[in-house]
Amino acid sequence: MQSCQTDTAEKQITHDLSYHHDLDNNDNFSPDGRWLVYDTRTDEGGIAESARIERVNIETGEKQVLFDIKNNGVWGPGAGAVSYSPKEHAVVFIHGLTNSTKENPYQQWRRTGVIIHDDRPNVPVYMDARDVTPPYTPGALRxxxxxxxxxGDGQWIGFTYNDAILKALEDSTGQKHNLRTIGVSKKVRAVKVDETAENLSGEWFSALVVRVVPNPAPGSDEISHAASDSWVGTTGYLIQSGVRQIARAFLGTVKDKNGNDVPEVFIVDIPEDITQPGPLGPLEGTDSDFPMPPKGTTQRRLTFTANTAHPGCSGIVRSSPDGSQLAFLAKDAKGISQIFTISPNGGKPRQITECTSDVTGNLRWHPDGKHITYAHEGSIVLCAVNDAPFEEKTQVLTEPLEAVPSNLVWSADGRVLAFNRLVKNETGKATQQVFVLSLK
Known part of the structure; x- marks a missing residue:
């Protein structure tokens, strides 16, 4: 592989070694490319113990606090996993429920999405409504x-989801119901609920778009878990009729013919109108089942590795900006984890990398849609997505170090790559710090 010419060496832009500055595989650049946003989670408490959302100026190193939870406990509420809007100077992140206690702490099913406009710090806009009191509310989640x-247009927000009603059902019956799935919120109208310590009104309309079941039929396309998702293209993808379709790509866990779990690449086409219930049931769900996808939602399986010598796919499924290719990790014929791409319309996966050891993840498309960056053997590598010989189309961007890079993210103009590295303080404790690399 070749070494890449850069304008400058990698530059560390956060330096306080007393806490983490975690990019968390999100979209962390402000629209103008000047700021990076991150959370302050801890090793012990994770997001529950992250009391602040901060941003740092990549040129000056100036830090600003966008959101600060006073008297945050080890059990929450917590704030983390933050992303910038590509269109507005606004960020969205997880916020645990404000009534979190030691006995009833931050949990996967006890959190919501909050938006902060960066010129209005500490003024939260609650995105998704939450209603856990029957009768449930269409447009709210539970x-x-x-x-x-x-x-890409800033009008939708996608997310993964866990359901509190079904978690309680699982606890009371001992049968599996607490499954992860995927939903979307759209900026169409606010959803008002009877607010309590557990219920919240939201400014966006929300719906689940992926159907999961506790016990998929072996050999079928039913799934029990949906995650590792992202939007397909900045404006969707071209379906065979030539129309652009908004969609999310993700990993769905199927059962092979022997009943083993296998993560496969799926796509879900999402209708423009998510306010109409579909054939599977009510948008708001029932006491015994999830909120159901809106009318016009279509879920499809794209990969079929379950019966191969090396079944399964991994990593966050990432789409090229034009929506024509979905990148993911899977094992090649030698059992080595490589990058593959597949069309959202289906077809045969195409192997992109030919590494002699596992690609370790952190896939991100360069905004030009012609290159992918990833982590391999402690370095960040840039690979052209073309038919040139592998050694000719790859460039090593960083030297391999013990503190391996993670959480890669590109600025919108493709000129700056940001990432995390663990940096040790004088006692030997390591914290995530933010680095940037400017490329020609």
Whole structure:
């Protein structure tokens, strides 16, 4: 592989070694490329113990606190996993319920999405409504949203989700119901509920778009877990009729013919109108089942690795900006984890990398849509997505170090790559710090 020419060496832009500055595989650059946003989670408490959302100026190193929870406990509420809008100077992140206590702490099913406009710090806008009191409310959810991601036009936010009603049902019956799935919120209208310590009104309309079941039929396309999701393209993808379709790509866990779990790449096409109930049931769900996808939602399986020598896919499924290719990790014929791409319309996966050891993840498309960056053997590598020989189309961007890079993210103009590295303080404790690399 070749070494890449850069304008400057990698530059560390956060330096306080007393806490983490975690980018968390999100979209962390402000629209103008000047700021990076991150959370302050801890090793012990994770997001529950993250009391602040901060941003740092990549040129000056100036830090600003966008959100600060006073008297945050080890059990929450917590704030984390933050992403910038590509269109507004606004960020979205997880916020645990404000009534979190030691006995009833931050949980996957006890959190919501909060938006902060960076010129109005500490003024939260609650995105998704939450209603855990029957009768439930269409447009509201009954659990917790996570890993919020803005669409390219800023009008949608996608997320993963766990349901509090079904978690309680699982606890009372001993049968599996607490499954992870995927939903979206759209900026169409506010959803008002009877507010309590557990219920919240939201400014966006929310719906789940992926159907999960506790016990998928072996050999079928039913799934029990949906995650590792992202938007397909900045404006969707071209379906065979030539129309652009908004969609999310994700990993769905199927059962092979022997009943083993296998993560496969799926896509879900999402209708423009998510306010109409579909054939599977009510948008708001029932006491015994999830909120159901809106009318016009279509879920499809794209990969079929379950019966191969090396079944399964991994990593966050990432789309090229034009929506024509979805990148993911899977094992090649030698059992080595490589990057593959597949069309959202289906077809045969195409192997992109030919590494002699596992690609370790952190896939991100360069905004030009012609290159992918990833982590391999402690370095960040840039790979062209073309048919050139592998050694000719790859460039090593950083030297391999013990503190390996993670959480890669590009600025919108493709000129700056940001990432995390663990940096040790004088006692040997390591914290996540933010670095940037400017490329020609």
């Amino acid at each position: 659990g917790g949203t996570h890993r919020h991601e803005w669409s």
